Amino acid sequence: MDKRHFLKFAGAGLALSPALSLAASSDSILQSDRQDAEPLSSLKPLTKGVAPITNSERKARIEKAQSLMKEQGVSAILIEPGAAMDYFSGIQWWRSERLTALIIPQKGDVAVVTPFFEKPSVLESLKVGDDVRVWQEHESPFDVVADILKSRGITSGKLGVESSVRYFVVNGVGSAMPNIDIVPAEPITRGCRMYKTAAELTLMHKANEITLAAYNVVFSHLKEGMTQADVKALMHQAQQNLGGSKTWCLALFNDASAYPHGTNAKQVIQQGSVVLLDSGCSVHGYQSDISRTLVFGKPSQKVTDVWNTVREGQNVAFNAAKVGTPAGKVDDAVRAYYVTQGYDKDYALPGLSHRTGHGIGMEGHESVNFVRGETAPLKKGMCFSNEPGLYIPGEFGVRLEDCLYMTDKGPRYFTEPPVSIEEPLGRLVPLA
Numbered sequence: 001m002d003k004r005h006f007l008k009f010a011g012a013g014l015a016l017s018p019a020l021s022l023a024a025s026s027d028s029i030l031q032s033d034r035q036d037a038e039p040l041s042s043l044k045p046l047t048k049g050v051a052p053i054t055n056s057e058r059k060a061r062i063e064k065a066q067s068l069m070k071e072q073g074v075s076a077i078l079i080e081p082g083a084a085m086d087y088f089s090g091i092q093w094w095r096s097e098r099l100t101a102l103i104i105p106q107k108g109d110v111a112v113v114t115p116f117f118e119k120p121s122v123l124e125s126l127k128v129g130d131d132v133r134v135w136q137e138h139e140s141p142f143d144v145v146a147d148i149l150k151s152r153g154i155t156s157g158k159l160g161v162e163s164s165v166r167y168f169v170v171n172g173v174g175s176a177m178p179n180i181d182i183v184p185a186e187p188i189t190r191g192c193r194m195y196k197t198a199a200e201l202t203l204m205h206k207a208n209e210i211t212l213a214a215y216n217v218v219f220s221h222l223k224e225g226m227t228q229a230d231v232k233a234l235m236h237q238a239q240q241n242l243g244g245s246k247t248w249c250l251a252l253f254n255d256a257s258a259y260p261h262g263t264n265a266k267q268v269i270q271q272g273s274v275v276l277l278d279s280g281c282s283v284h285g286y287q288s289d290i291s292r293t294l295v296f297g298k299p300s301q302k303v304t305d306v307w308n309t310v311r312e313g314q315n316v317a318f319n320a321a322k323v324g325t326p327a328g329k330v331d332d333a334v335r336a337y338y339v340t341q342g343y344d345k346d347y348a349l350p351g352l353s354h355r356t357g358h359g360i361g362m363e364g365h366e367s368v369n370f371v372r373g374e375t376a377p378l379k380k381g382m383c384f385s386n387e388p389g390l391y392i393p394g395e396f397g398v399r400l401e402d403c404l405y406m407t408d409k410g411p412r413y414f415t416e417p418p419v420s421i422e423e424p425l426g427r428l429v430p431l432a
Helices: 005-013 026-031 055-072 085-091 115-127 141-151 167-176 186-193 198-221 230-243 254-258 301-320 328-340
Strands: 076-079 101-105 111-115 132-135 157-160 180-184 244-251 273-283 288-295 357-359 366-370 385-386 390-392 397-400 402-407 410-413
Touching: 026 390, 055 076, 055 101, 055 186, 076 085, 076 111, 076 186, 085 101, 085 186, 101 141, 111 115, 111 141, 111 288, 115 132, 132 141, 132 390, 141 410, 157 167, 157 186, 167 180, 167 402, 186 366, 198 230, 198 288, 198 402, 230 273, 244 254, 254 273, 254 390, 254 397, 273 397, 288 301, 301 328, 301 385, 301 390, 301 397
Parallel strands: 076 157, 111 132, 157 180
Antiparallel strands: 076 101, 101 111, 244 273, 273 288, 357 366, 357 385, 385 402, 390 397, 402 410
Protein backbone atom coordinates (compact mmCIF):
# COMPACT_ATOMS: atom_id res chain seq x y z
CA MET A 1 0.00 0.00 0.00
CA ASP A 2 1.59 3.30 -1.07
CA LYS A 3 1.55 6.51 0.92
CA ARG A 4 -1.32 8.12 -0.99
CA HIS A 5 -3.61 5.15 -0.58
CA PHE A 6 -2.74 4.67 3.08
CA LEU A 7 -3.61 8.27 3.87
CA LYS A 8 -6.94 7.87 2.11
CA PHE A 9 -7.41 4.67 4.14
CA ALA A 10 -6.71 6.53 7.39
CA GLY A 11 -8.77 9.51 6.23
CA ALA A 12 -11.76 7.25 5.81
CA GLY A 13 -11.55 6.54 9.53
CA LEU A 14 -10.63 2.86 9.22
CA ALA A 15 -8.42 1.19 11.83
CA LEU A 16 -4.85 0.16 11.07
CA SER A 17 -4.75 -3.40 9.81
CA PRO A 18 -2.96 -5.71 12.27
CA ALA A 19 -0.62 -6.71 9.44
CA LEU A 20 0.09 -3.18 8.22
CA SER A 21 3.60 -1.79 8.55
CA LEU A 22 5.43 1.06 6.89
CA ALA A 23 6.60 -1.16 4.04
CA ALA A 24 8.09 1.49 1.78
CA SER A 25 11.73 2.45 2.11
CA SER A 26 12.87 5.27 4.37
CA ASP A 27 13.85 7.38 1.38
CA SER A 28 10.46 7.01 -0.32
CA ILE A 29 8.57 7.75 2.88
CA LEU A 30 10.59 10.66 4.14
CA GLN A 31 11.75 12.38 0.95
CA SER A 32 9.15 11.70 -1.76
CA ASP A 33 6.98 14.43 -3.24
CA ARG A 34 4.25 15.30 -0.73
CA GLN A 35 2.13 17.50 -2.92
CA ASP A 36 -0.41 14.71 -3.28
CA ALA A 37 -0.66 13.99 0.48
CA GLU A 38 -4.11 14.13 1.99
CA PRO A 39 -4.53 17.15 4.30
CA LEU A 40 -4.78 16.44 8.02
CA SER A 41 -8.32 17.77 7.94
CA SER A 42 -9.35 14.64 6.03
CA LEU A 43 -8.49 12.37 8.94
CA LYS A 44 -11.55 10.93 10.65
CA PRO A 45 -11.90 9.75 14.27
CA LEU A 46 -11.13 6.10 14.94
CA THR A 47 -13.20 6.19 18.12
CA LYS A 48 -16.68 5.56 16.75
CA GLY A 49 -18.47 3.06 18.97
CA VAL A 50 -15.79 3.13 21.68
CA ALA A 51 -17.54 3.06 25.05
CA PRO A 52 -16.28 4.74 28.23
CA ILE A 53 -16.02 2.89 31.52
CA THR A 54 -19.47 1.96 32.81
CA ASN A 55 -20.98 2.78 36.19
CA SER A 56 -21.21 -0.94 36.98
CA GLU A 57 -17.45 -1.28 36.50
CA ARG A 58 -16.84 1.69 38.80
CA LYS A 59 -19.01 0.07 41.45
CA ALA A 60 -16.99 -3.12 41.08
CA ARG A 61 -13.82 -1.09 41.61
CA ILE A 62 -15.21 0.36 44.83
CA GLU A 63 -16.16 -3.10 46.04
CA LYS A 64 -12.64 -4.34 45.34
CA ALA A 65 -11.15 -1.36 47.20
CA GLN A 66 -13.40 -2.08 50.17
CA SER A 67 -12.33 -5.73 50.12
CA LEU A 68 -8.67 -4.69 50.16
CA MET A 69 -9.37 -2.25 53.01
CA LYS A 70 -10.92 -5.07 55.04
CA GLU A 71 -7.90 -7.30 54.40
CA GLN A 72 -5.48 -4.56 55.46
CA GLY A 73 -7.43 -3.14 58.39
CA VAL A 74 -8.01 0.27 56.81
CA SER A 75 -11.25 2.00 57.81
CA ALA A 76 -11.50 4.38 54.84
CA ILE A 77 -9.47 6.12 52.15
CA LEU A 78 -9.55 9.79 51.16
CA ILE A 79 -8.73 10.66 47.54
CA GLU A 80 -7.96 14.09 46.12
CA PRO A 81 -8.75 15.07 42.49
CA GLY A 82 -6.77 13.20 39.88
CA ALA A 83 -6.74 9.85 38.13
CA ALA A 84 -7.75 7.85 41.22
CA MET A 85 -10.80 10.04 41.87
CA ASP A 86 -11.87 9.63 38.23
CA TYR A 87 -11.14 5.89 38.38
CA PHE A 88 -13.52 5.26 41.28
CA SER A 89 -16.16 7.98 40.91
CA GLY A 90 -15.91 9.52 37.44
CA ILE A 91 -15.33 12.97 38.96
CA GLN A 92 -12.96 15.01 36.80
CA TRP A 93 -11.77 17.87 38.94
CA TRP A 94 -8.65 19.79 39.84
CA ARG A 95 -6.75 20.58 43.02
CA SER A 96 -6.92 24.01 44.57
CA GLU A 97 -6.76 25.53 48.03
CA ARG A 98 -10.43 24.54 48.40
CA LEU A 99 -10.75 20.86 49.24
CA THR A 100 -12.74 18.53 47.04
CA ALA A 101 -12.25 14.89 48.04
CA LEU A 102 -13.74 11.44 47.59
CA ILE A 103 -14.12 9.23 50.66
CA ILE A 104 -14.47 5.47 50.29
CA PRO A 105 -15.28 3.74 53.60
CA GLN A 106 -14.58 0.09 54.23
CA LYS A 107 -18.34 -0.33 54.71
CA GLY A 108 -21.12 1.79 53.30
CA ASP A 109 -21.51 4.23 50.44
CA VAL A 110 -18.88 6.58 49.07
CA ALA A 111 -19.18 10.30 49.76
CA VAL A 112 -17.82 13.51 48.30
CA VAL A 113 -16.89 16.73 50.09
CA THR A 114 -16.70 19.92 48.03
CA PRO A 115 -17.30 23.68 48.36
CA PHE A 116 -20.98 24.66 48.29
CA PHE A 117 -20.71 26.62 45.05
CA GLU A 118 -18.86 23.75 43.29
CA LYS A 119 -21.48 21.09 43.97
CA PRO A 120 -23.42 21.50 40.69
CA SER A 121 -20.19 21.23 38.69
CA VAL A 122 -18.96 18.19 40.62
CA LEU A 123 -22.29 16.45 40.07
CA GLU A 124 -21.85 16.81 36.30
CA SER A 125 -19.14 14.12 36.25
CA LEU A 126 -20.03 12.08 39.36
CA LYS A 127 -20.99 8.57 38.20
CA VAL A 128 -21.53 6.66 41.46
CA GLY A 129 -23.06 7.62 44.79
CA ASP A 130 -25.24 10.57 45.77
CA ASP A 131 -23.82 11.65 49.14
CA VAL A 132 -22.24 14.99 48.29
CA ARG A 133 -21.62 17.20 51.31
CA VAL A 134 -20.62 20.83 51.10
CA TRP A 135 -18.80 23.41 53.15
CA GLN A 136 -19.13 27.18 53.05
CA GLU A 137 -16.20 29.57 52.70
CA HIS A 138 -16.13 30.36 56.42
CA GLU A 139 -16.27 26.68 57.43
CA SER A 140 -13.64 23.94 57.70
CA PRO A 141 -13.88 21.19 55.06
CA PHE A 142 -12.16 18.86 57.50
CA ASP A 143 -15.09 19.03 59.85
CA VAL A 144 -17.22 17.82 56.93
CA VAL A 145 -14.77 14.97 56.32
CA ALA A 146 -15.05 14.05 60.01
CA ASP A 147 -18.86 14.10 59.79
CA ILE A 148 -18.78 11.75 56.79
CA LEU A 149 -16.49 9.32 58.56
CA LYS A 150 -18.56 9.41 61.73
CA SER A 151 -21.73 8.74 59.72
CA ARG A 152 -20.02 5.53 58.55
CA GLY A 153 -19.20 4.58 62.13
CA ILE A 154 -15.55 5.63 61.87
CA THR A 155 -14.13 7.60 64.79
CA SER A 156 -10.76 5.88 65.01
CA GLY A 157 -8.65 3.43 63.08
CA LYS A 158 -6.70 3.90 59.85
CA LEU A 159 -7.43 6.42 57.11
CA GLY A 160 -5.53 5.83 53.87
CA VAL A 161 -4.24 8.69 51.72
CA GLU A 162 -2.04 8.52 48.63
CA SER A 163 1.44 10.00 48.75
CA SER A 164 0.33 12.84 46.45
CA VAL A 165 -2.26 14.12 48.94
CA ARG A 166 -1.14 17.54 50.10
CA TYR A 167 0.14 18.26 53.59
CA PHE A 168 -2.59 20.74 54.50
CA VAL A 169 -5.18 18.04 53.82
CA VAL A 170 -3.41 15.42 55.92
CA ASN A 171 -2.86 17.95 58.72
CA GLY A 172 -6.45 19.20 58.57
CA VAL A 173 -7.98 15.74 58.72
CA GLY A 174 -5.61 14.76 61.53
CA SER A 175 -6.63 17.79 63.56
CA ALA A 176 -10.35 17.18 63.00
CA MET A 177 -10.04 13.50 63.90
CA PRO A 178 -7.16 13.08 66.39
CA ASN A 179 -7.91 9.37 66.92
CA ILE A 180 -7.39 8.55 63.23
CA ASP A 181 -4.05 7.16 62.03
CA ILE A 182 -3.03 8.35 58.55
CA VAL A 183 -1.56 5.48 56.49
CA PRO A 184 -0.62 4.99 52.81
CA ALA A 185 -3.56 4.26 50.51
CA GLU A 186 -1.43 2.91 47.63
CA PRO A 187 -1.84 -0.75 48.66
CA ILE A 188 -5.54 -0.20 48.01
CA THR A 189 -5.64 2.23 45.09
CA ARG A 190 -2.70 0.61 43.34
CA GLY A 191 -4.11 -2.81 44.17
CA CYS A 192 -7.13 -1.85 42.05
CA ARG A 193 -5.67 0.36 39.31
CA MET A 194 -2.61 -1.75 38.52
CA TYR A 195 -4.63 -4.62 37.05
CA LYS A 196 -6.57 -3.55 33.99
CA THR A 197 -9.90 -5.08 33.00
CA ALA A 198 -10.93 -5.93 29.45
CA ALA A 199 -12.74 -2.60 29.18
CA GLU A 200 -9.64 -0.68 30.22
CA LEU A 201 -7.42 -2.62 27.81
CA THR A 202 -9.85 -1.85 24.99
CA LEU A 203 -9.51 1.89 25.62
CA MET A 204 -5.72 1.69 25.86
CA HIS A 205 -5.62 -0.32 22.64
CA LYS A 206 -7.65 2.36 20.87
CA ALA A 207 -5.38 5.11 22.17
CA ASN A 208 -2.35 3.23 20.85
CA GLU A 209 -4.07 2.70 17.51
CA ILE A 210 -4.64 6.44 17.19
CA THR A 211 -1.05 7.32 18.07
CA LEU A 212 0.39 4.77 15.64
CA ALA A 213 -1.87 6.02 12.84
CA ALA A 214 -0.77 9.58 13.64
CA TYR A 215 2.87 8.53 13.38
CA ASN A 216 2.23 7.25 9.88
CA VAL A 217 0.71 10.58 8.90
CA VAL A 218 3.57 12.55 10.46
CA PHE A 219 6.21 10.37 8.77
CA SER A 220 4.63 11.16 5.40
CA HIS A 221 4.84 14.91 6.06
CA LEU A 222 8.43 15.19 7.31
CA LYS A 223 10.64 17.43 5.23
CA GLU A 224 13.96 19.21 5.41
CA GLY A 225 13.98 22.41 7.44
CA MET A 226 11.11 21.44 9.77
CA THR A 227 11.51 22.48 13.40
CA GLN A 228 10.56 20.55 16.49
CA ALA A 229 7.53 22.80 16.86
CA ASP A 230 6.45 21.95 13.31
CA VAL A 231 6.56 18.22 13.94
CA LYS A 232 4.90 18.45 17.34
CA ALA A 233 2.06 20.49 15.84
CA LEU A 234 1.56 17.83 13.16
CA MET A 235 1.44 15.05 15.72
CA HIS A 236 -0.98 16.93 17.97
CA GLN A 237 -3.32 17.69 15.07
CA ALA A 238 -3.20 14.19 13.63
CA GLN A 239 -4.00 12.54 16.96
CA GLN A 240 -6.79 15.00 17.68
CA ASN A 241 -8.34 14.49 14.24
CA LEU A 242 -8.13 10.73 14.72
CA GLY A 243 -10.09 11.00 17.98
CA GLY A 244 -7.42 11.31 20.67
CA SER A 245 -7.60 13.83 23.49
CA LYS A 246 -4.96 15.28 25.83
CA THR A 247 -2.37 14.74 23.12
CA TRP A 248 1.32 15.30 23.76
CA CYS A 249 4.53 14.99 21.78
CA LEU A 250 8.29 15.24 22.32
CA ALA A 251 10.34 15.86 19.15
CA LEU A 252 14.13 15.58 19.28
CA PHE A 253 16.45 15.96 16.30
CA ASN A 254 20.16 15.32 15.71
CA ASP A 255 22.33 15.45 18.87
CA ALA A 256 19.26 16.56 20.90
CA SER A 257 17.99 12.99 20.55
CA ALA A 258 20.64 12.01 23.13
CA TYR A 259 18.59 13.88 25.78
CA PRO A 260 15.79 11.46 26.75
CA HIS A 261 13.40 14.27 27.71
CA GLY A 262 14.70 17.01 25.49
CA THR A 263 16.72 20.21 25.52
CA ASN A 264 15.99 23.88 24.91
CA ALA A 265 18.41 23.91 21.97
CA LYS A 266 16.61 24.53 18.68
CA GLN A 267 16.96 21.85 16.02
CA VAL A 268 15.80 21.43 12.42
CA ILE A 269 15.59 18.38 10.20
CA GLN A 270 18.48 18.00 7.78
CA GLN A 271 19.67 15.25 5.48
CA GLY A 272 20.83 12.42 7.73
CA SER A 273 19.10 13.79 10.84
CA VAL A 274 18.18 11.37 13.58
CA VAL A 275 14.53 12.07 14.46
CA LEU A 276 13.28 10.79 17.82
CA LEU A 277 9.58 11.23 18.55
CA ASP A 278 7.75 10.30 21.77
CA SER A 279 4.00 10.81 21.74
CA GLY A 280 0.65 9.72 23.07
CA CYS A 281 -2.98 10.58 23.65
CA SER A 282 -5.97 9.66 25.77
CA VAL A 283 -9.22 7.85 24.94
CA HIS A 284 -11.87 8.12 27.66
CA GLY A 285 -9.11 8.71 30.19
CA TYR A 286 -6.72 5.91 29.12
CA GLN A 287 -3.27 6.61 27.73
CA SER A 288 -0.97 5.59 24.91
CA ASP A 289 2.80 6.11 24.78
CA ILE A 290 4.84 5.27 21.68
CA SER A 291 8.37 6.34 20.72
CA ARG A 292 9.96 6.00 17.31
CA THR A 293 13.43 6.84 16.03
CA LEU A 294 14.19 7.16 12.32
CA VAL A 295 16.61 8.93 10.01
CA PHE A 296 15.64 11.55 7.46
CA GLY A 297 17.50 10.21 4.44
CA LYS A 298 20.14 7.53 4.60
CA PRO A 299 21.19 6.35 8.09
CA SER A 300 24.85 5.89 8.93
CA GLN A 301 26.10 2.45 9.86
CA LYS A 302 26.61 3.57 13.48
CA VAL A 303 23.04 4.83 13.82
CA THR A 304 21.76 1.63 12.21
CA ASP A 305 23.79 -0.53 14.58
CA VAL A 306 22.57 1.34 17.66
CA TRP A 307 18.99 1.22 16.37
CA ASN A 308 19.25 -2.55 15.90
CA THR A 309 20.71 -2.94 19.40
CA VAL A 310 17.79 -1.02 20.93
CA ARG A 311 15.33 -3.06 18.91
CA GLU A 312 16.90 -6.24 20.28
CA GLY A 313 16.75 -4.66 23.73
CA GLN A 314 12.98 -4.52 23.34
CA ASN A 315 12.98 -8.23 22.46
CA VAL A 316 15.04 -9.01 25.55
CA ALA A 317 12.64 -7.05 27.78
CA PHE A 318 9.57 -8.65 26.22
CA ASN A 319 10.95 -12.16 26.61
CA ALA A 320 11.94 -11.49 30.25
CA ALA A 321 8.45 -10.28 31.19
CA LYS A 322 7.05 -13.57 32.37
CA VAL A 323 4.12 -13.98 34.76
CA GLY A 324 5.41 -14.17 38.32
CA THR A 325 8.79 -12.61 37.51
CA PRO A 326 9.74 -9.55 39.61
CA ALA A 327 9.36 -6.47 37.40
CA GLY A 328 12.94 -5.39 38.14
CA LYS A 329 14.30 -8.51 36.43
CA VAL A 330 13.12 -7.12 33.08
CA ASP A 331 15.42 -4.11 33.52
CA ASP A 332 18.24 -6.40 34.67
CA ALA A 333 17.92 -8.53 31.53
CA VAL A 334 18.17 -5.53 29.20
CA ARG A 335 21.24 -4.14 30.96
CA ALA A 336 22.92 -7.55 30.87
CA TYR A 337 22.38 -7.64 27.11
CA TYR A 338 23.64 -4.08 26.64
CA VAL A 339 26.83 -5.01 28.53
CA THR A 340 27.55 -7.58 25.81
CA GLN A 341 27.31 -4.73 23.30
CA GLY A 342 29.88 -2.62 25.15
CA TYR A 343 27.59 -0.43 27.27
CA ASP A 344 27.67 0.15 31.03
CA LYS A 345 25.80 -2.28 33.30
CA ASP A 346 24.41 0.61 35.33
CA TYR A 347 22.96 3.97 34.28
CA ALA A 348 26.08 5.64 32.87
CA LEU A 349 26.37 7.21 29.42
CA PRO A 350 26.70 6.22 26.67
CA GLY A 351 24.05 3.68 27.50
CA LEU A 352 20.59 3.28 29.01
CA SER A 353 20.31 6.09 31.54
CA HIS A 354 16.68 5.51 32.56
CA ARG A 355 14.46 2.58 33.53
CA THR A 356 13.47 0.09 30.84
CA GLY A 357 9.78 0.90 31.22
CA HIS A 358 7.00 2.33 33.37
CA GLY A 359 3.50 1.35 34.31
CA ILE A 360 0.72 3.00 32.31
CA GLY A 361 -3.05 3.31 32.39
CA MET A 362 -5.09 6.39 33.24
CA GLU A 363 -1.78 8.13 33.87
CA GLY A 364 1.14 8.05 31.47
CA HIS A 365 3.41 6.94 34.30
CA GLU A 366 2.02 4.59 36.94
CA SER A 367 3.42 1.98 39.29
CA VAL A 368 4.95 -0.61 38.83
CA ASN A 369 8.09 0.05 36.73
CA PHE A 370 10.61 -2.06 34.87
CA VAL A 371 13.46 -0.76 37.01
CA ARG A 372 16.28 -2.29 39.03
CA GLY A 373 15.19 -3.49 42.45
CA GLU A 374 11.43 -3.57 41.75
CA THR A 375 10.18 -6.75 43.42
CA ALA A 376 6.48 -6.64 42.49
CA PRO A 377 5.69 -9.80 40.49
CA LEU A 378 4.21 -9.49 37.03
CA LYS A 379 0.54 -10.47 36.92
CA LYS A 380 -2.31 -10.52 34.45
CA GLY A 381 -3.69 -7.06 33.70
CA MET A 382 -0.52 -5.09 34.42
CA CYS A 383 0.53 -2.69 31.64
CA PHE A 384 3.99 -1.31 30.87
CA SER A 385 5.99 0.64 28.36
CA ASN A 386 8.97 -1.20 26.84
CA GLU A 387 11.54 1.49 25.97
CA PRO A 388 15.19 0.50 26.51
CA GLY A 389 16.88 3.44 24.75
CA LEU A 390 20.57 4.08 24.12
CA TYR A 391 21.97 7.61 24.30
CA ILE A 392 25.36 8.84 23.07
CA PRO A 393 25.97 12.43 24.29
CA GLY A 394 27.08 14.82 21.58
CA GLU A 395 25.96 12.46 18.82
CA PHE A 396 22.46 10.97 18.93
CA GLY A 397 20.05 8.78 20.85
CA VAL A 398 17.70 5.97 19.88
CA ARG A 399 14.50 5.09 21.74
CA LEU A 400 11.84 2.67 20.57
CA GLU A 401 8.82 2.40 22.83
CA ASP A 402 5.78 0.16 22.66
CA CYS A 403 3.35 -0.64 25.44
CA LEU A 404 2.43 -4.16 26.50
CA TYR A 405 -0.03 -5.81 28.84
CA MET A 406 0.30 -9.01 30.81
CA THR A 407 -2.00 -11.94 30.04
CA ASP A 408 -2.12 -15.20 31.97
CA LYS A 409 0.22 -16.58 29.30
CA GLY A 410 2.70 -13.71 29.32
CA PRO A 411 3.13 -10.28 27.69
CA ARG A 412 1.33 -9.06 24.60
CA TYR A 413 1.91 -5.81 22.73
CA PHE A 414 -0.67 -3.15 21.96
CA THR A 415 1.63 -2.09 19.10
CA GLU A 416 4.41 -4.29 17.78
CA PRO A 417 7.79 -2.57 17.36
CA PRO A 418 9.11 -1.75 13.88
CA VAL A 419 11.20 -4.33 12.05
CA SER A 420 14.04 -2.05 10.92
CA ILE A 421 15.21 1.56 10.69
CA GLU A 422 14.06 1.48 7.05
CA GLU A 423 10.55 0.42 8.14
CA PRO A 424 10.16 2.57 11.25
CA LEU A 425 6.41 2.38 11.99
CA GLY A 426 5.49 -1.04 13.38
CA ARG A 427 1.96 -2.39 13.50
CA LEU A 428 -1.15 -2.57 15.64
CA VAL A 429 -1.68 -5.95 17.36
CA PRO A 430 -5.23 -7.24 17.94
CA LEU A 431 -6.29 -7.57 21.57
CA ALA A 432 -5.95 -11.05 23.00
